[in-house]
Amino acid sequence: MINADPSELDKFSQLAHRWWDPTSEFRPLHEINPLRLEWIDGLAGLAGKRVLDIGCGGGILSEGMAGKGARVTGIDLSDKALAVARLHLLESGAAVDYRKVSAEELAAEAPGEFDVVTCMEMLEHVPNPGSVVAACVALVKPGGHVFFSTINRNPKAYLFAVIGAEYVLKMLPKGTHDYAKFIKPSDLARWAKSVGLPPQAVIGMSYNPLSKQYWLGSDTSVNYLMHTLRES
Template sequence: MDNKLNADPAELAKFSDLAHRWWDPESEFRPLHQINPLRLSWIDGLAKLSGKQVLDIGCGGGILSDSMARQGATVTGIDLSVKALRVAQLHALEVGTPNLSFREISAEDMAREQPAAFDVVTCMEMLEHVPDPASVVKACSALVKPGGWVFFSTINRNPKSFLFAIVGAEYVLNLLPRGTHEYAKLIRPSELGSYCRAAALELQQTRGMAYNPLTRRYWLNDDTSVNYLLATRKPA
């Protein structure tokens, strides 16, 4: 592994401390459980997961990894939180999810080890937690086969996202643990788009994600002002 990992030790510690709660749908990770069917349906609708080799970067406790494997993909989940990976592995064993494995390795190191090895690469809710998101995007591009798909989701940086994603979600509605997101690390769609272009990834689709606190329901829409998702492809 690199001596200089593209990871923030404080961020890793934060998620490690919560690792045992990943698979509790009423825990701090409830939003991830609620949005996972939306993410899975969107990814599968574009990339047709069945039979594909998939890499899930920043997989955490494996919520998305597990569901993609159950959709028929062969999935490798990678993360730098050992505790989260142990939880992911234990859950996969307990429920018997097929074709699913996990590794403690960075995206950059994985790219050097297995270039152009995957049909689909996902990097969801992860870029806003690393010091150098452009480096991760570049690694995603290196990891995917020509013609393959790379999916990102993250949070916009503007006054509305500060109000909704940080103040609202963490302090008012208690949807997420306080301190989950730092405003300065949030990424505008234009910034993520430029990282993708620099990494030779072509933008295919942009979606926003909305939440109604009264019905506790999430849905995808065209409003990228807070949470948003990007689908990109590497030219064949």
Template sequence: MSTLNADPAEIQKFSELAHRWWDPSSEFRPLHEINPLRLEWINQRIPLHGKRVIDVGCGGGILAESMAKKGATVTGIDLSEKALKVADLHSLESGVNIRYQKISAEEMAQAEPAQFDVVTCMEMLEHVPDPASVIRACAQMVKPGGSVFFSTLNRNLKSYLFAVIGAEYLLQLLPKGTHDYAKFITPAELSQDVRNAGLELQTMKGLSYNPLTKIYSLNNDTSVNYMIACQRPG
């Protein structure tokens, strides 16, 4: 019996906030604000219309729902039952058809290997005990020739100051304790894990927040938040 690659405290933390997931002025406001940027970046790289997509660690379904609205057939998986209930309810209200399932990435990879054109795993790797295991699972779920997208936080002094001290304590963009700096992942580490999982790294993009204008933007600065696009060789 394999042990579940999840931190119960992390699941509990997000479950307690689940009812606020779709409130754009809540603790999840940053997710609402960066979602259009992420969505367009993914959609430009691989047009989502008509694609089978799985969102790993989907939470309340912000990204999953927006990909479904682009015409994708979307599955969202998470281990927080409360978050999934919120996601399910919101998709009904929005009239968007999404399959939500309480299952780990590793279990899903065994159940449905090579079934998806696109796999997204955003802001999740820094919340699990073994991120490399999730990356391998994502690589197994995607079809040969398909795309996998990850986003996470870099580990350095700047990211500690911006993502923990700045975002959680000074600007209060996120609840205190959202992030554990020790679990942040450098681009070099993520690139290595991706290659070890049999994926080819295609490109990397930074995501920055300007506290003066209160605007997020995509750029080449990967020092704090960053995203990567990978492909499973065909």
């Protein structure tokens, strides 16, 4: 069975036409993209690399990485999101290959073909995140980079990512996140280590609702990013 929740796919498919509207429900992705893009590029050196973006949605990160000189493949299971991503290429002129395929399916088809794999804001939306992590190690070359980002599981994360973002600030539609699916950094690190992806760095992403600014720092209590390397 495909590792996907039909209700999650439907939720994002209904919003797909707004993916590239920076004032829409996807505004947070537009605002954090420069931060995560520079962090990834600084660690992996994207220029000339073959990169896979898992759960690419409408292609915000995929296009950003292509702009850094990477040869990018973006995969997702939402037909509508992929249609929007492909349509936006006509406007941006970016070179990204979008495919409808799961990470697990592509891992069986193209093992070890990518220098860099990104899986951002996606693990908390699938039934079996550990399966995606295992697919990532199969997809990346020995010595290659894998990047994850997701949401911590603790009371503060619930307060900020669900109550604050969805109900108070209304930055995201209600029901975007399910607290039960949030992932502690220790759990993600354990899954990664168990398949040969030892973590190299963990960094937090914070947001100030007054200044409406995001920044990367040491606070991983809500949103965080993890850099791993496949063992040779």
